[in-house]
Amino acid sequence: MKNQMWRNDLLAGMFLLPFFLIYVVFTIFPIFKGLQMSFYDWSLIEQGAFAGFSQYTALFTDPGFWQSLWNTTLFVILSTPGMIILALVLALLANINAGPKLRTFLRGSYFIPSILSVSVISYIAIFMLQPYSGIVNNMLNTFGYEGQVYWLANPALAWLSIVGVTLWWTVGFNFILFLTSLQNIPDMFYEAAEIDGATRWQMFKNITLPQLIPISRVIFLLQVLASFKVFAQILLITDGGPGKSTRPLIQYIYEMGFEQYDLGYAAAMSYVLFFILLIFSVIQIRSGGQGRMI
Amino acid sequence: MSQSGNTLLQRNRDPYLRIKILIGIVLSGVFLFPIIWMIFVSVKPEDMSITDPLNWFLPPYTLSNYASVMAESDVLLWLFNSAFVGFATTIITLIVTSLAAFAISKIKFRFRRSIFLFFLAGMMVPGEATIIPLFEIVKSMNLLDSYTALILPMTASPIGVIILKSFFDGVPDELMESAKIDGCSHWRLYWNIVLPLAKPALGAIAIFTFIGSWNNFLWPFLAIVSEELYTLPIGIPSFNSTYSTTYMLPMTVNAIASLPVIIAFLIFEKQIVKGVSFTGIKG
Numbered sequence: 001m002k003n004q005m006w007r008n009d010l011l012a013g014m015f016l017l018p019f020f021l022i023y024v025v026f027t028i029f030p031i032f033k034g035l036q037m038s039f040y041d042w043s044l045i046e047q048g049a050f051a052g053f054s055q056y057t058a059l060f061t062d063p064g065f066w067q068s069l070w071n072t073t074l075f076v077i078l079s080t081p082g083m084i085i086l087a088l089v090l091a092l093l094a095n096i097n098a099g100p101k102l103r104t105f106l107r108g109s110y111f112i113p114s115i116l117s118v119s120v121i122s123y124i125a126i127f128m129l130q131p132y133s134g135i136v137n138n139m140l141n142t143f144g145y146e147g148q149v150y151w152l153a154n155p156a157l158a159w160l161s162i163v164g165v166t167l168w169w170t171v172g173f174n175f176i177l178f179l180t181s182l183q184n185i186p187d188m189f190y191e192a193a194e195i196d197g198a199t200r201w202q203m204f205k206n207i208t209l210p211q212l213i214p215i216s217r218v219i220f221l222l223q224v225l226a227s228f229k230v231f232a233q234i235l236l237i238t239d240g241g242p243g244k245s246t247r248p249l250i251q252y253i254y255e256m257g258f259e260q261y262d263l264g265y266a267a268a269m270s271y272v273l274f275f276i277l278l279i280f281s282v283i284q285i286r287s288g289g290q291g292r293m294i
Numbered sequence: 295m296s297q298s299g300n301t302l303l304q305r306n307r308d309p310y311l312r313i314k315i316l317i318g319i320v321l322s323g324v325f326l327f328p329i330i331w332m333i334f335v336s337v338k339p340e341d342m343s344i345t346d347p348l349n350w351f352l353p354p355y356t357l358s359n360y361a362s363v364m365a366e367s368d369v370l371l372w373l374f375n376s377a378f379v380g381f382a383t384t385i386i387t388l389i390v391t392s393l394a395a396f397a398i399s400k401i402k403f404r405f406r407r408s409i410f411l412f413f414l415a416g417m418m419v420p421g422e423a424t425i426i427p428l429f430e431i432v433k434s435m436n437l438l439d440s441y442t443a444l445i446l447p448m449t450a451s452p453i454g455v456i457i458l459k460s461f462f463d464g465v466p467d468e469l470m471e472s473a474k475i476d477g478c479s480h481w482r483l484y485w486n487i488v489l490p491l492a493k494p495a496l497g498a499i500a501i502f503t504f505i506g507s508w509n510n511f512l513w514p515f516l517a518i519v520s521e522e523l524y525t526l527p528i529g530i531p532s533f534n535s536t537y538s539t540t541y542m543l544p545m546t547v548n549a550i551a552s553l554p555v556i557i558a559f560l561i562f563e564k565q566i567v568k569g570v571s572f573t574g575i576k577g
Contacts, residue, residue, distance in 0.1 A: 012403035018389070018394075019394035022447075023450035026446065027419055033427035034424055037430065093314060096314050097308070104563070108560075110325055112326070117508065117509050117530065119530035120332075120548045122531075123534045128328060133344070139347050142347055225420075232515075263426055273423040277422075
């Protein structure tokens with residue numbers, strides 16, 4: 001009996017070992033390594049002296065940190081409502097009763113930008129938005145606007161551009177989640193409502209919307225988590241500009257670590273980001289986020 | 295699925311159906327427009343300057359941009375690197391996550407629950423927030439600037455283990471027992487019985503791992519210095535950022551990078567859509 005137990009332990013160990021090693025070295029260990037780094041002066045070349053809490057206290061008085069944290073938060077605030085409402089509208093449109101061909105076409109066209117690389121979508125955006133030669137300005141001119149819109153040179157317009165491009169690029173994921181859950185609403189709900197003489201609007205309000213509430217909660221939390229990690233498209237489209245007005249936290253962490261060679265400070269800021277994201281992750285898992293699939 | 299009844303029910307009654315179809319199609323035009331524009335620009339003569347929007351789409355066309363881009367940039371090498379890293383990451387992920395999930399689901403060993411919880415915890419670790427220490431760790435292992443650096447850290451996916459474990463749990467123990475009586479080892483149970491039954495889950499994880507790797511920007515951006523290791527997301531900006539007024543070559547690079555995934559999407563659309571709704575993972 002005891003022998004059998006040992007054999008099972010050994011066997012399980014062999015099955016677990018490859019994943020376990022990679023997971024511990026590249027996922028778990030960095031959490032502790034990051035904590036250690038945040039307490040040291042740490043350049044790109046070498047580990048320096050123990051710095052205590054000085055990086056964390058420095059962070060509180062660093063306007064660059066606060067501005068980039070605010071920019072990331074602003075991006076979350078600006079993009080989340082659109083990411084959810086547009087996704088829902090697209091899902092309702094792609095679920096209309098107009099034959100499978102049209103539905104497949106609509107579904108494909110709303111989702112297809114999501115599979116493109118961030119570098120591709122960023123350079124499409126940069127070139128489309130150029131003054132004088134970009135097609136967006138060309139079209140504005142054709143429709144009678146005389147002048148050039150400098151989309152990426154003014155903070156408000158730069159934010160509008162970044163949020164708009166991100167919406168176009170990634171709303172497809174939320175759209176698919178809404179669409180699937182729309183199609184999973186049992187028909188009998190609608191049949192019963194029809195027998196009771198409900199109008200279409202009443203059915204939408206009293207059946208469709210309430211049935212979508214659980215998935216909306218999941219989408220909201222996943223969206224906030226994803227948006228807090230915003231980096232690449234902003235780096236490529238505006239490089240954080242004009243000035244520092246669109247620079248997100250991850251870009252500031254990158255600049256501190258790899259341009260100012262202050263990895264210790266970058267690690268300390270990463271830890272702040274870590275805790276913000278951890279809070280949302282815990283809320284999401286508690287509210288049954290990915291758990292619904294398990 | 296449940297749509298057929300729905301269709302019958304609503305077709306007779308929706309007074310706005312035509313308007314909805316129209317809005318749906320207009321919006322699909324908006325979503326497709328930048329992609330279509332990119333492809334048209336890639337076949338316009340290189341030195342043309344365009345101010346009338348229609349001229350972006352009207353002839354003359356040429357394929358010479360494709361030849362110049364392949365001569366002047368390493369786009370084919372980036373394409374190869376992205377594909378190689380993507381496939382390697384996907385295959386290793388499938389192997390290590392399915393082995394681990396099999397142990398947790400089908401072998402009765404001590405600490406089974408604690409190990410599973412330990413893996414679950416990884417779902418809460420945001421990779422972006424641990425990228426600085428990850429860089430230090432990979433550096434101290436002398437792995438920076440290598441394919442290994444691009445591939446290995448991305449393969450231990452806790453979500454993969456969780457999805458596969460729940461799938462394996464659905465394989466009845468009686469099936470396992472009878473196979474054991476027939477003299478099947480655990481390895482053969484894993485390979486011949488459990489894995490084939492989990493194909494849908496493996497497919498979903500494969501699609502997600504591949505798309506994630508294909509689009510990964512931050513990690514290769516930090517871990518790679520040598521140009522011969524650039525993947526598409528890193529290579530494209532290195533080429534495109536040198537252009538600002540001529541559009542044709544940058545859009546040709548974009549098109550070369552995008553056409554393979556667009557074609558793959560058209561072939562695997564059903565599986566991809568299922569994969570998204572199945573895992574709920576965001577890019």
